[in-house]
Every structure is written in structure tokens, then in C-alpha cells.
Amino acid sequence: MKCDQTQPLIAPYVDGELDTLRRRFVEKHLKNCAPCAEQHADLVALRQRIRTEVPYFAAAPALAERVRAIVAATPPAGSSGRPHKRERWPRLSVGVSRHWQWLASGAVGGCAATVLAFVAGTAVLDWQASQNVVAQAVTRHVQATLGHRLVDVASSDQHTVKPWLSARLDYSPPVHDLAAEGFPLLGGRLDTLGGRKVATLVYGYRKHTIDVFVQPDSFDMPSSHELRGFNVAHRRAAGWDWLAVSDASPDVLNGFVSQLVSAATAK
Amino acid sequence: MSDHARFEKLVMPHLGAAYNLARWLARDGHDAEDIVQDACIRALKYVDSLNRSEARAWFLTIVRHAFYDWCERNRPADIAHDDGSALEAAVDHNAIDPEQAVLRRAESKAIADAVAELPLAFREVLILREMEDLSYKEIARIADIPIGTVMSRLARARALLQGSPRLRAIGERTSGGER
Ligand SMILES: [Zn+2]
Numbered sequence: 451m452k453c454d455q456t457q458p459l460i461a462p463y464v465d466g467e468l469d470t471l472r473r474r475f476v477e478k479h480l481k482n483c484a485p486c487a488e489q490h491a492d493l494v495a496l497r498q499r500i501r502t503e504v505p506y507f508a509a510a511p512a513l514a515e516r517v518r519a520i521v522a523a524t525p526p527a528g529s530s531g532r533p534h535k536r537e538r539w540p541r542l543s544v545g546v547s548r549h550w551q552w553l554a555s556g557a558v559g560g561c562a563a564t565v566l567a568f569v570a571g572t573a574v575l576d577w578q579a580s581q582n583v584v585a586q587a588v589t590r591h592v593q594a595t596l597g598h599r600l601v602d603v604a605s606s607d608q609h610t611v612k613p614w615l616s617a618r619l620d621y622s623p624p625v626h627d628l629a630a631e632g633f634p635l636l637g638g639r640l641d642t643l644g645g646r647k648v649a650t651l652v653y654g655y656r657k658h659t660i661d662v663f664v665q666p667d668s669f670d671m672p673s674s675h676e677l678r679g680f681n682v683a684h685r686r687a688a689g690w691d692w693l694a695v696s697d698a699s700p701d702v703l704n705g706f707v708s709q710l711v712s713a714a715t716a717k
Numbered sequence: 718m719s720d721h722a723r724f725e726k727l728v729m730p731h732l733g734a735a736y737n738l739a740r741w742l743a744r745d746g747h748d749a750e751d752i753v754q755d756a757c758i759r760a761l762k763y764v765d766s767l768n769r770s771e772a773r774a775w776f777l778t779i780v781r782h783a784f785y786d787w788c789e790r791n792r793p794a795d796i797a798h799d800d801g802s803a804l805e806a807a808v809d810h811n812a813i814d815p816e817q818a819v820l821r822r823a824e825s826k827a828i829a830d831a832v833a834e835l836p837l838a839f840r841e842v843l844i845l846r847e848m849e850d851l852s853y854k855e856i857a858r859i860a861d862i863p864i865g866t867v868m869s870r871l872a873r874a875r876a877l878l879q880g881s882p883r884l885r886a887i888g889e890r891t892s893g894g895e896r
Contacts, residue, residue: 461872461875462868465846465853467852497847499828500828500832500848503829504828504829504848507737507740507741507749509732509733509736509737510750513736513754514732517753518725522721524758656747657748658747697750
């Protein structure tokens, strides 16, 4: 009888979306109609299975740390123009919800540009970075990967990257592609660490990016380190200092640095 | 309150929900982290327009946008024609007792895989409803679709799960083919 009216209401009933009047209507019908009751039971059973068996993926603690590092490295509000100062929730009409479009486009490009301008124009990113080479390295890594200015010279060819860096520094860093070992060279970048211009080699590892800061002077620091959700590996050999930063695991990063060192010292 | 403080107070508590949504949309943990980080930058920029009561749905809206932008850059085919065909297994399982947990795990994996294989438009609505417990109205806002469309997509998602060969195969094995 009332099945036609009831069936469209079963899912909203299960989802708690009905007002009292319609809820009672559905409940009454379910008591007296086996097919509708079965449909209801199926839906409840499915929900139960989803809630108990489909995993709710937990974010790694390192993600929260990284997000905080990103937030700390982003300039405070007011330093950049906002497209819309006070956006409201859209109402449910189609026209109004277009308001949300600005979140979809433009926002991130503008923000990355802001981060870069801030980096270029400001010597001190935060108090920690100014005192600590590791924090500076991590901050540079965050800014480079987020700002999409990952490399100044993009090349997997060490014979391109090395001269490019040498021309801009007072030293000529060892550069080796480790693609065969799973770490392809993506390019090079110039950075400033501890008040000194350094060569940064950028490598890929699966979906991770690894920054390696290479210079002849020594950094005084432990061989591996974890900061704000990023891993840092440090090695000194053959007169060079390697400082690698990535969100890849410490094992991967340490193994990578070892291979880098043996490639550089093999000659 | 500064934007940074507002971000910490209003957005950070929902980082887990953001990651879970991104994880189910992208079906990859590392990609999900990238998407969440991108979403956080956007959220920080606009956090001054945010009211506390709507923080979670607001942030999830941004996560969803960040996902679609990420998709356009990295996996345009996913949006263009997501027909729900199988992708690589999306779920990691940590069984406590392997011997006893085998069948149980097979069942769990079946439904989790079936969810992961839902076409994107249905999957996102289902995740928001079943895992985040959001109302039709909130889902409509987040996905930028009318409430009627939320209901029809949810119904379709559930029908696809109930009809999924993965689940049926399990049902036959555990209950001798009876429903
Ligand atoms: Zn009926």
C-alpha cells in the first residue's frame, strides 16, 4: 500500500534525516511490511559493516608536525592581499555555492608565491631556524617542496647540475645521479644555510623528495635527526659535508646518504 | 586571535578527518598527506572567515577541493572517467591473530576494497556520511551538490556495495548462500 511512499524514506530514516512525523510513519510501516522491513534491515546491516570493517585511516603524528612546520613558515595574515575577506558558508542554492570556488583555484598558487616572497625577503624565518642549521634545512625543504620551486636547475644529468652549481659557489660539489639505486637526481638548487651559500642536490625516492645540502665546511650535528616530522641525515666524509632532509623514512634516508658518500669517494 | 592561533585551535583538531577523507579519495597514503598539506595552506589563508561550529565541514570542503586540484595535476583520468574499475588495493590490514583472523580479515578487506572501488562521486558522499557522520545538508555543502543529489548518490553507493561481487562472494561462503 504505502510502500511507494515509504521506500524513498528508508535511507533518510536510517540516516536520521526525517522529522518526527515521517519517522513515525516509516516505523509504523516497517512493522507491517516484510519487504520494506527487509530493505531497512539490509541498509542497517550494511552500515554496521561499513562502520566496523572499513578502516578509518589515522594520520601519522609526523603529518601534524609537518603541518605545524608549514604553518610556522607561512607569513602571518595581512601581509598578502586576500581575494575575499569574509567568506560565508554558501547556502544550498546553486548560485551562492560558487562562492567556494575561490578555495579551489588560485588560492594555492598565490600562497606559494607568498611563501617564496617571504623567504626571499626575510632573513629570519623563526627564532629556531636562525639558530639551528637543522631547522633551517628543514624549513628550506618545506618551502622548496611547497613553493614548487624545487630546483633552480632541473636535470638528471650530473654534468649539467655540477657546473651550474660550481659557477655560483666558491666550491664545486660532488654530484652523482643515483637513479640505478632508486634515487634519481632531479636537479640542483642554491640555498643559504648557517649564513653560507650552499649547494642543494634534489633527489627523488618513490613519491618523496630528498634535499641534500652539500658543502666543504662542517656542520656540528648528530648523524641522524628528526624534526617537525621530517628526517634528517648527516654525514661527513672526504672533506664534504652532506645534510639530507626528507619525509622518507630514517632507514631510507641513511641508506641513501651512505650511497651518496660512497659514490663521491669511489673516485 | 592570530590566524596561526585560529588555525591551531579550529583546524588542527580535524586533521585526522582530513587525512581519512583524502586517503579514501586518493587511495594512497603519501598522496593523501600531500593533499592535506596543500589543504592546510589554503585553510590558513582563509581561517579568519571561519566559525568554530562549522570548522570540520569547512576544512573538509577545502580538503576536497585540494584533492580535485591534485587529481587534475596528477591523475586527470580519475575525474574524467572514474568508472569504478579496480585500482591497486587501497587498504592495509594489521591482523592480530593471523590464524583466527583469516576469514574475518577477508570479509573486512572485501568491504573496504568495495568502498575503495566505488566511483569517486559515490565514494566521497559515502565516506562523508558513514565515516564522518555528516548530515545530508553538510554533505551537500561540501560536495557542492543539491541535497537530492546527495541522496541519490548515497543510494547508488549503497546499492553498488550491496550488489558488489566481492561482498556476495563472502556472503555465500559464510552463510552457505543464504541471505
Ligand atoms: Zn512496504
